[in-house]
Amino acid sequence: MTEQVAESAPVMESAPKKSRTDGYVHYDDIKRENAVLEDYYRRQEIIPDEEWPQFLAVLGQNLPITFRLTGHRDEAASINRQLHDVLLPTLGTAARSLPWYPEGYAFHLDTDRKSMRTQEGYSAFHKWLVAATENGDISRQEAVSMVPPLLMDIKAEHLVLDMCAAPGSKTAQLVEYMHADAQKMDVEATGLVIANDSDQQRAYLLYHQVKRILSPGLLVANNDGTSFPTLVAAANGNFERVYFDRILADVPCSGDGTLRKNANLWKTWTPHLALGLHPLQIRLLDKAVRLLKVGGRLVYSTCSMNPVENEAVLAYILHQYSHALHLVDVSSDLAGLERRPGKSGWKVLTKDGAEYEKAEDVPQDQRKRFPPSLFPKPEYSQLNLDRCLRIYPHLQNTGAFFVAVIAKTADIDTVAAEPSANSAPRPVKKGKRKFGVPKTESEFRILDPSNDPVLDNIFDWFGIDKERLIQNGYGFLVRSERDPIKVVSLVSPCAMPIFKATVSSHRVEGEQELYNGSLKIVNAGVRAFEVYESNRPVPVDCPYRLLSESVAILRPYMNKRVVKVEKEVILQLIDCQDSVKIEIEGLDQGGAVLEATNTEGNMVCIPVWISERGIKAFVPNPNRPALRLQLA
Known part of the structure; x- marks a missing residue:
């Protein structure tokens, strides 16, 4: 939901209460009643009379916490077992699966956000919840x-x-x-x-x-x-x-x-x-x-x-x-x-x-x-x-x-009159740059996987099956108008025809509406490759490293620079921010992928850079706690 009126007011759950005389009421002290609202919905007859007291009582209570698993990931089943066998039992009867969510992969906790941060029994679970959210294993989301x-x-x-x-x-x-x-x-x-x-x-x-x-x-x-x-x-x-x-x-x-x-x-x-x-x-x-x-x-x-x-x-x-x-x-x-x-x-x-x-x-x-x-x-x-x-x-x-x-079930006559409702929304105004919004964004540029020197260098280094990638329709984009290219992104087959029309600025004859240039793209796909930056010269044929965002997607296409290791090796690497002196037989310096099997039988892959100082794992810090849990 976007632009909700209800979300415009600040929520200050943890702010200290202040003594004020200007009519200010602390968030926790707001009276959860509104006679106009009650009269309005009674007259709309949305709730039977016999249910009205219960409806109002629940409406005035804080919302419980709910979250769901990222169900398509290989580790979803093991996380679900971990929740049922280890984590949820520590909360007693205060947690349960939502009965209507597929595979039981969504959960309800009989507590609210503020209580979870302050109640002792929820401390360990709250830490897990934060780590799993950062790693994309779960999403905290209202049930409805x-x-x-x-x-x-x-x-x-x-x-x-x-x-x-x-x-x-x-x-x-x-x-x-x-x-x-x-x-x-x-x-x-x-x-x-x-x-x-x-x-x-x-x-x-x-x-x-x-x-x-x-x-x-x-x-x-x-x-x-x-x-x-x-x-x-x-x-x-x-x-x-x-x-x-x-x-x-x-x-x-x-x-x-x-x-x-x-x-x-x-x-x-x-x-x-x-x-x-x-x-x-x-x-x-x-x-x-x-x-x-x-x-x-x-x-x-x-x-x-x-x-x-x-x-x-x-x-x-x-x-x-x-x-x-x-x-x-x-x-x-x-x-x-x-x-x-x-x-x-x-x-x-x-x-x-x-x-x-x-x-x-x-x-x-x-x-x-x-x-x-x-x-x-x-x-x-x-x-x-x-x-x-x-x-x-x-x-x-x-x-x-x-x-x-x-x-x-049928075409809509596009020349039919538009709705007569009033108060059309105003166009987005161009004003001062807001926090979190970059000053400028370069346009996307498409790289041709069949004939691009940067991609050829990357594909050869990692042994990526170029023909199969092209056949499956994946595309590669950069957001840079200058060389050398620092980051290459990967986008889905369905996106490429749209990008090709956008980049070519094509306008169908007689159809000015069909102009993708008016599609304001913020970002697309996942980052796939990035130049390895170092204070020292990089003595390798390929200066690009694989990024963690796309390693799981591209791994099936790779037949070089991939080594199977014990899970303890990966655990050692992600516990350190710097390079670790570990000998990996058969790999010289440059980008590579290490993979290990966890106790559930799932494969875990991480991108690394091998240098004369050792091996460095490139896994974002917020993702490391959840990765440790996957390997444990």
Whole structure:
């Protein structure tokens, strides 16, 4: 979810309390009640009367911790066993698997973030949680937030768009499921997930969040979602429109489903939060269905309980394109997940509690704030809105969430009138550089793996099967306009046709919309090779070393500079920041890969540099604790 109003307020869980007289209330002392909110949702009849006390009671409690394993990795099964056999038993009955998550690879802890940092019994587990997160073995994520990607049915070859992707937890899931399907089918993951966010700073932070998944099939972009460009792919001299197999539209929302972790929202919530976002949500969904391939699947989701942001948005778009779109029945999916059906009717209320029954009742001076798209219509009863998922906090001790799955069965007439909802989002402004955003970014340049001296040097040194790489469609990029090239990145086969069209700045004749130059790429793929930098001359034929981000991907293509060692050797290397004097028979100086088998039978590989001073492991410091656990 991006740009949520509910997330704009600072959370100061560990800040010392201060004595102030200006009306300031410490976060822990915020009263978790809001009479306007209670009246609003009672009138919307989202919760049965007999469940209302329990619903309110749970909504006022802190959100428990939940996390999930990175299921496609070889070590996932061993980490799962370690959790069940060693780690979770130390917490007693306070931990359990989520019953609806595949293979039981997601977990619920009966404690919140603040309590975990302060309670003695959680100290060791908290350290493990931090290390495993840094290494990409797990992701800490709210339980209901895991639901939308699970309903997308991602395949290994799919082109996927995460339209409003920051902070990136769902993006990580999409990438994981692409690789999981590849493992299941015993093929390579050739697809691509484009993770987009309209805010430049959030887009850069998004990349740093999801890059730990280590996939060449990831591209992070910084575009306004309502005007996301229709892409072109270049192949065999031809240029064609690209449509997405899957789209996740987890749109900006008022965020009242996050009240359990955003206590400040209890003070600020009004019905007008949703009214202000409704037009933007319609424009985002309209753009998404236009970008979706016929036969594709789109998931629309919010962390809001408000029908104005959910069923009203869906109904407006589904009714407009009724010949091409329909809601998918997913009632039998995710067995064990308690949910309620979507609503076919709702009330349009002002902040003062007044109700407008139909669009014609709205005073002329209020019609921008209350557009016709807000109001239910009799014909909406034919849209099967009950197929939507409404998830409430009291059902399974979670946050609240709304999810709908849309299938596209026919082309949408692209010359049809755009939605009439008001308040279109403003374009991203170019202003002062924000923290975390580089001053400049060079354009990507494609290296030709069949005829490039840098790649030829690298391939020859590591014995990389160039022909098989080319046949499988992998691409190599650099972000440097000068020589020598310092870093080479690896991208998936699905990404290359898009990059070729982008780099060639091609514009399909008569179709100015199809111009990839308007796709603002933050980063793509994984770093594969980097020049070894040393204060001393490097007396080797190849100055490049393999990077840890891509070693697992490229290892199957290598037949040189790979040595099997005992796991104790790797443990010794990662326990030291400098070179270690270890003799490795048959390897002279330069980049290499060491691999060892752990007790679970899984192969663990690390890139190293061999010099006259010894062997140095190139494993990022945050990843070393988890690597030790894998080898232990």
